[in-house]
Amino acid sequence: MNHESSITDPVSTPSMRMILAGSSGRMGHELTSLAQTDPHLHIVACINSKSPLSCLKTQFLSDRDAFDILVDFSDQVCTNDLIQFADQCNKPMLVGTTGLTDSTMEKIRESSTKIPILVASNTSTAIALMHRLVEQAASLLGSTHQIGLEEVHHVHKKDAPSGTARSLARSMRIHCSAAPSDDQVTSIRRDDVPGTHTVSFTSGEDQLVIQHSAMSRSLFARGAIEMARWLVRMPPGLYGPEDWLEQAMNP
Ligand SMILES: NC(=O)c1ccc[n+]([C@@H]2O[C@H](COP(=O)([O-])OP(=O)(O)OC[C@H]3O[C@@H](n4cnc5c(N)ncnc54)[C@H](OP(=O)(O)O)[C@@H]3O)[C@@H](O)[C@H]2O)c1
The missing domain is CATH 3.30.360.10 (Dihydrodipicolinate Reductase; domain 2)
Known part of the structure; x- marks a missing residue:
């Protein structure tokens, strides 16, 4: 069995629509290029410095079912607003951004009573x-x-x-x-x-x-997609990669 088939079964994999924060960065590029070869993954909107959250907030707040998950690989200064947005939309969020402050972690804890949030400083x-x-x-x-x-x-x-x-x-x-x-x-x-x-x-x-x-950043992007697919099926709560691992080892 090769690595890819052990992670995602293409036959049973449902489509996932993602808003990607940090789309123009190193990790954003890795996720975008994986999405181009994955028919089950659709990046429906991109957030970066030139196209900030404020530009697409109204659109998605009025059509909350237009995406399944918000994935954040941006900068810790953006993460607070992104959490608030995911919370308002009632959608899961995967936080891959590192260097989070205590106050951001507090916001994450608050919102995780309403939505599933996975914080992973490393998505490998x-x-x-x-x-x-x-x-x-x-x-x-x-x-x-x-x-x-x-x-x-x-x-x-x-x-x-x-x-x-x-x-x-x-x-x-x-x-x-x-x-x-x-x-x-x-x-x-x-x-x-x-x-x-x-x-x-x-x-x-x-x-x-x-x-x-790590030999390539694509490994973090591949893991993030794997963890995101798991997160969209989870109830509200604060999760880490160890929770993903637990179910992966004991399916
Ligand atoms: N969890 C993991 O496994 C993992 C792996 C690698 C990296 N990371 C973390 O992921 C984050 C991104 O890493 P990277 O290497 O991709 O960084 P990067 O190349 O510097 O990219 C940062 C991205 O965030 C955007 N951004 C920065 N400030 C913003 C703002 N105020 N508003 C909107 N967008 C903003 C940038 O947009 P512009 O290009 O327009 O400025 C860019 O798209 C870092 O925190 C890094 O430590 C995590």
Whole structure:
């Protein structure tokens, strides 16, 4: 079975109509090009700096059933307004944008009582699995091994440490008090690296390394589409990639 057929069964896949925020960015381009080859995915509207939410708000508020989901890969300054819009339209939202502030997270929590919202600082399906693996390793080895966490990204990335590194650290801290704080994450910015995260567990006797290297941004776009397809079927609530993983591993 190849990777694509394991993720989406084209026969049983219903069509999904998406509003894409951040359409002119690196991730926006990846999603747009995947949509061009996916007959079940339709990008019905695009949001970016030159075509902001305010330009299409009225149209979609008066025709709320013209889309199924709002997908956000823009900038954290836009996310508040986008959440409010999804909430007003009563539609699910996938937030892929990183660097969200506490007040944005508060808005997300409020709106998630009304609509399904998935916040994923990393939409790679393999990273969802990596979270589970590092949690298990931290729980077993945290008292005997030193835990290291390093992330490497392209020079254009605005936030550091990456949202994924923060999230990996947070997951490990639940299981092990010696897991790194955000300040202890090593962040490296180099060339056009899409994203590499490495967690190491080192003792005087051995070392376990769990590493994920993204080779192309299309992986995040493919995962986002997969998670979006799941989210449109979910009841209101605040979800993370771990919730998607749970159903993927126990269908
Ligand atoms: N969850 C994941 O797996 C994942 C993976 C990669 C990246 N990300 C995150 O996704 C976000 C986008 O990443 P990227 O690399 O695609 O960034 P990017 O290339 O800088 O693109 C940003 C996009 O947001 C739009 N935008 C920025 N400010 C805006 C505003 N005030 N109003 C409307 N649109 C605005 C830009 O429009 P203009 O081009 O018109 O300025 C552009 O379309 C970042 O937060 C990044 O960290 C997440």
